[in-house]
Amino acid sequence: MNEFVFFLNKGLTSGLIIGSIYALGAIGVTLIFGILRFAHFAHGDMMTLGAFVTLILTAVLAAMGIVLPLPLAFVAMFPAMIITAVLAIGLDRVFYKPLRQAGAKPVILVMASVGVTLMLQGLIRLFAGVRSRNMFVEAPKEIFQIPFPGASRKLVITEPQVLLILFTIIAVIALHWFLTRSRLGKAMRAVSDNPDLAKITGINTNHVVWATWIIGGSLACAAGTLLSMDVTLKPDLSFNILLPIFAATIVGGIGQPYGAIAGGFLVGFCESLAVFNWAILLRPFKDDLWFEIPRNMALVPTEYKLMVPFLILIIVLIYRPTGIFKGRVL
Amino acid sequence: MSLLDITDLEAGYGQMSILKGVNMSLEAGEIGVIVGPNGAGKSTTLKAIFGMLNITGGAIRFDGNDITGMRSEKLAEHRIAFVPQENNVFASLSVHENLEMGAYVRRDDFSDVLDHVYEIFPPLKEKRDQPAGELSGGQRQMVAFGRALMIEPKLILLDEPTAGLSPMFMSQIFDRVIAINKTGVTVAMVEQNAKQALAIAHKGFVLAGGQNSYTDSGQNLLNNPEVARSFLGG
Numbered sequence: 001m002n003e004f005v006f007f008l009n010k011g012l013t014s015g016l017i018i019g020s021i022y023a024l025g026a027i028g029v030t031l032i033f034g035i036l037r038f039a040h041f042a043h044g045d046m047m048t049l050g051a052f053v054t055l056i057l058t059a060v061l062a063a064m065g066i067v068l069p070l071p072l073a074f075v076a077m078f079p080a081m082i083i084t085a086v087l088a089i090g091l092d093r094v095f096y097k098p099l100r101q102a103g104a105k106p107v108i109l110v111m112a113s114v115g116v117t118l119m120l121q122g123l124i125r126l127f128a129g130v131r132s133r134n135m136f137v138e139a140p141k142e143i144f145q146i147p148f149p150g151a152s153r154k155l156v157i158t159e160p161q162v163l164l165i166l167f168t169i170i171a172v173i174a175l176h177w178f179l180t181r182s183r184l185g186k187a188m189r190a191v192s193d194n195p196d197l198a199k200i201t202g203i204n205t206n207h208v209v210w211a212t213w214i215i216g217g218s219l220a221c222a223a224g225t226l227l228s229m230d231v232t233l234k235p236d237l238s239f240n241i242l243l244p245i246f247a248a249t250i251v252g253g254i255g256q257p258y259g260a261i262a263g264g265f266l267v268g269f270c271e272s273l274a275v276f277n278w279a280i281l282l283r284p285f286k287d288d289l290w291f292e293i294p295r296n297m298a299l300v301p302t303e304y305k306l307m308v309p310f311l312i313l314i315i316v317l318i319y320r321p322t323g324i325f326k327g328r329v330l
Numbered sequence: 331m332s333l334l335d336i337t338d339l340e341a342g343y344g345q346m347s348i349l350k351g352v353n354m355s356l357e358a359g360e361i362g363v364i365v366g367p368n369g370a371g372k373s374t375t376l377k378a379i380f381g382m383l384n385i386t387g388g389a390i391r392f393d394g395n396d397i398t399g400m401r402s403e404k405l406a407e408h409r410i411a412f413v414p415q416e417n418n419v420f421a422s423l424s425v426h427e428n429l430e431m432g433a434y435v436r437r438d439d440f441s442d443v444l445d446h447v448y449e450i451f452p453p454l455k456e457k458r459d460q461p462a463g464e465l466s467g468g469q470r471q472m473v474a475f476g477r478a479l480m481i482e483p484k485l486i487l488l489d490e491p492t493a494g495l496s497p498m499f500m501s502q503i504f505d506r507v508i509a510i511n512k513t514g515v516t517v518a519m520v521e522q523n524a525k526q527a528l529a530i531a532h533k534g535f536v537l538a539g540g541q542n543s544y545t546d547s548g549q550n551l552l553n554n555p556e557v558a559r560s561f562l563g564g
Contacts, residue, residue, distance in 0.1 A: 183434070186423065190431045193420045200380065200414065201477065202406025202435040 001151035003280050008148075009156050011276040012269075017161050017230060019268025020168040024223035025238075025245040026252065026260035027175065028216030034192035034255035035212045036096070038109035043220055044242030045120035046091075048235060050084040050221025051228045052128060055135060062137040071142075073135040074163050077225045081218035088217030089210060091116060117239070124235045132232040135160075141229070160229035167222060172261055175215070179257060184211050192255055244271070247309035251316045253323030262324055271308045274300040333358040333393055333516050334379075334485060340387035341378040347386065348374045350540040354518075356533060358484070361507065361517040363548060365524040365561060366537035372520040373415065375537070376487045379518075380405060380412045393484065406435045411478035415489040418474035421463025425454050428462050428473050432480030440480060447476040450509065468499040475506060479515075486510065488519040504530055524562050528552050536561055 025043060032040045057076035068075055095112050142159040178185040184207060191198040191208045199205065224238050231237075248267040252259025279297035286293055300308060316323065336354040340347060349371045356362045364372045377383050379390055381402045390398045392408060402412075411432075420428050429447060433440045448455040451472040457465060462473045471491060478486055488507065492500040500523065508530055511517050521527035528534045531548030536557060544557055551557050 183430075186427050186431060187434060189423055189427075190420045193422045194417055197414065197417060197420060198431075199402045200406075200412050201431055202403050202481070203431065204403060204434075 001148070002153040003284055005148045005151045005153040005155060007276070007281055009153075011273050013157060013161065015269035015272035016265075017164060017268075018272060019265035020164050021223050021227045021241065021264075022245050022248045022268050023261045023264025024168060024171065024219045024226075025241065026248040026264045027171075027257055028219050029245055029249045030252065030255055030257055030260040031188070031192075031212050032216050033249070034257075035188060035208060036100070036109070037195075038096075038106040038113065039246065040216070041110060041113040041242065042091070042116035042120060043216070043245065044238040044240075045117050045124070046084065046088060046217060046220040047224030047227070047238035047241075048124055048233075049087065049120055049224070050080055050217070051135075051224035051233050051237070052124060053083050053087075053221065054080040054225040055133060055137075055228075055233060058135065058137050067138070071136060071159060071163070071229065072138050073225060073229055074160070077222060080225065081221045084221035085214040085217040088213040088220075092209065092213050121235065121239065128235060130235055132234040133228075135225070135229045135233055158230070160226060164226040164230065167226060171219060171222070175257060178215075184208070188212065243306065244309040247313045251309075251312055251323055253325035256323065256325040259323055259325030266324075267309045267312060270312055271305055274298070274308045275302045275305050331394065332356060333360075334362075334518065335391040336375075336379070336388070337391075338388040339375070339378060339385065339390065341374065341383050341385045343383055348540050349378060351388070351542075352535075352537065352540070353542055353545070354535055356485075356516055356518060358516055359511070359514055360532040361511050361519065361530060361548075362533045362535065363524075363527045363531035364518070364520045364535045364537060365527065366543070367561065370537040371540040372537055373489050374540075376412065376489050376518065376520055379487060380410070406481055409481055409484045410487070411481055411483035411485070412487045413474045413478045413489065413491065415491075415493055419462040419465075419470050419477070422461055424459050425462050425465070425473055426458040428477050429454075429480055432477035435481060443480055443482055447479055450506070451476055467495055468502070471495065471499075471503065472506075475510070479510065483515055485516045485518065488517065490520050490522055492521065492523055500526070525552065528562075 025047060029040055029043050032038070054073055054077045057080050058073045061072045061076055066072065095116055096109055099109055099112055144157050144159065144162070146155040146157070148155050179189055187198070187203045188208050188211055190201070190203060191205060228237060244267055248263035249260055251266060252261070252263025275298050277296050277298045279293050279295060282289065282293050282297070332355040334354070334356040336352060339349050339352040341349045352371065352375050354362065354375070364375060366372050374383070378385055381400050385399045389396060392410065395408065397405065397408065420431060423431065429444060433443070453469050454472055454476060457469065462470060465473065491507070492503050495503065504526060507517055507519065519527065528548040528551050534546060534548045534551040535542060536544040536551065544551060544554065546554065
């Protein structure tokens with residue numbers, strides 16, 4: 001039974017955690033692609049940026065001596081999401097909108113977003129340095145140990161992980177409600193579906209573009225903050241998860257928000273299950289097995305974890321080129 | 331004064347000029363049909379009215395306002411609706427959502443218009459929650475018409491509404507056009523099926539090479555032996 005609890009802790013929980021982060025990031029990437037038709041490579045650094053905004057606000061709250069039942073960083077995340085959304089609209093205004101209005105091809109916008117990535121990375125390093133920081137300014141993070149029936153090992157989950165999972169569930173429900181019930185949300189789907197017809201119909205494209213950056217920017221901030229609360233905040237934190245997020249977006253079907261969620265969790269679970277040492281689960285049955293259990297039976301060594309999203313990507317693109325939820329063909 | 335007045339319109343895509351002086355005027359409540367050989371600039375004329383390409387000369391006046399080169403988004407507010415020939419529905423949105431999007435520029439209560447559209451297109455009511463992309467060609471055309479009607483347009487522009495439909499659907503579409511026109515909507519329509527279209531037209535415009543070759547009432551154009559020989563296939 002202990003082995004099973006170990007599996008829940010190391011395999012499933014970590015898949016759920018990283019899957020939630022990927023899903024939050026991939027929603028933004030997929031919406032930006034659906035509405036603005038380009039792959040936004042600066043999305044990872046928008047996450048880092050958002051996390052740093054949260055850190056600054058958290059430090060301010062802590063300096064004011066505020067004590068809350070929730071981690072300060074989690075509370076500070078909500079105003080930080082608004083700030084990041086405004087910053088995202090600002091970035092669009094300065095770097096992407098002029099290109100769009102000049103009728104630039106998508107690939108030029110992609111290159112511009114690579115430029116924004118480098119700029120944001122530079123700015124963050126310039127002002128915050130390169131060291132990693134703890135998001136828990138006021139107190140160490142709380143760790144819940146839940147006893148599991150029939151096992152001496154306990155289920156372990158930390159407070160930020162619980163908050164992350166709850167936040168992701170609420171964000172997904174809110175997004176679904178927004179896209180299917182609200183006038184602006186439906187207009188977003190209409191623009192993503194058929195931009196020319198949307199114009200003919202009189203849909204205000206500017207509002208739709210703002211809504212896209214608000215959702216993309218605020219969720220990027222949340223993903224960056226929650227990820228840094230789970231580990232630590234480093235300037236290159238989100239850049240490293242950018243590629244799995246793009247894999248999740250493509251696997252889910254480009255331009256499909258529900259696909260992005262599914263793709264995020266699929267990639268997250270596959271990653272954590274691929275590096276999980278399956279030998280541990282087999283150990284209780286070692287007397288009944290005809291072979292010697294090797295010490296490590298992970299499908300992929302941990303150092304090669306980044307390979308997993310691409311493997312899934314290749315498989316999906318071979319057998320279902322438009323992604324799980326029929327998205328756009330690149 | 332006419333509802334729609336186009337004078338010496340010149341327009342094209344980028345450097346290529348396609349319209350070289352098109353003249354067209356429609357009174358309120360009329361059906362105007364644009365016919366002519368392929369490449370004559372029929373659809374281009376509609377697109378030019380709807381601000382979708384570069385206008386290099388001439389003027390378009392609608393209801394007393396100059397709308398030359400006005401952006402498509404603005405024209406819906408002037409209650410001009412456009413039904414393109416292809417990709418004229420939001421395929422992934424439900425039929426109902428398509429109609430709601432048609433009313434996007436309206437901030438008032440449009441439930442009576444919605445009821446009216448469902449009344450003239452009963453199949454749509456039945457399939458209101460189905461994605462528009464899953465409907466048959468004829469039903470998709472109904473969605474496209476319905477979407478355009480949601481702003482209660484004064485003028486509706488139809489780009490080859492019968493293209494790709496079976497003859498049975500074709501006469502249905504013409505009946506619908508007449509029905510829509512009877513409610514007071516001015517119609518400007520481009521058609522390949524010139525004879526049937528001119529038969530229901532108050533005014534006909536025969537374009538060739540980006541210019542008017544004949545402008546007359548629909549009936550007179552049908553009876554004109556020269557038009558019949560060169561454009562209507564004898």
